[in-house]
């Protein structure tokens with residue numbers, strides 16, 4: 001079972017009438033067969049419920065949710081529903097699509113209305129979806145300060161930001177120092193990540209650290225200022 005304990009949302013998990021199996025329904029059935037809990041989203045609730053019934057007949061776990069993927073409030077609704085039911089989201093599968101003009105129209109026959117409707121569905125829906133899903137699947141935390149920097153005169157430092165991005169696979173830890181003047185090229189400051197020092201070498205007005213994806217948290221990013229201009233600033237990155 002490759003998706004044991006995972007939570008998946010399949011948008012467009014119903015299917016249009018016909019003899020075959022739609023991509024969305026097939027995906028939902030496959031995810032469930034591999035052990036995922038599947039939220040079957042469709043604006044045709046009856047069709048999503050048929051998919052859920054098929055999953056349950058095979059001892060899978062699924063629920064149906066009525067939503068129109070072009071409406072941001074609906075998208076927020078199914079993201080919240082998945083969290084409420086199962087506490088997490090690991091997979092977001094966007095299946096919804098339509099063919100232009102309800103058929104395979106020639107390019108010059110596509111009306112403005114159909115073009116807009118198609119764009120809204122494919123791009124708007126997916127962008128909303130990615131955004132809304134990302135907000136929920138990602139915990140991003142920034143710490144900022146204005147003041148001095150490690151070894152750099154206080155008045156030259158504009159800001160320090162540390163960020164930890166939590167994905168379902170692990171963490172990306174980022175720290176960035178920005179100076180008001182650019183005369184410090186080659187100088188360095190130190191940031192600790194989980195207590196281990198990382199030296200940031202200044203390039204122009206910036207010094208940046210970006211760790212490759214690390215394992216699940218918690219992690220701590222800390223900027224220590226040897227010049228004593230500000231107390232240590234800490235960003236605590238939660239566990240997944």
Ligand SMILES: NC(=O)c1ccc[n+]([C@@H]2O[C@H](COP(=O)([O-])OP(=O)(O)OC[C@H]3O[C@@H](n4cnc5c(N)ncnc54)[C@H](O)[C@@H]3O)[C@@H](O)[C@H]2O)c1
Nearest residue numbers: 012014015016022023024042043044067068069096097098
């Ligand atoms: N089935 C194929 O062989 C195939 C092959 C290549 C590409 N595609 C494309 O993949 C996409 C999906 O194919 P399918 O076979 O799963 O289609 P499908 O019509 O069987 O399923 C799409 C589902 O999306 C739902 N839906 C449509 N608009 C929605 C909206 N705004 N909000 C929420 N739900 C909505 C429909 O009710 C339907 O249940 C289509 O764009 C299709 O052109 C399909």
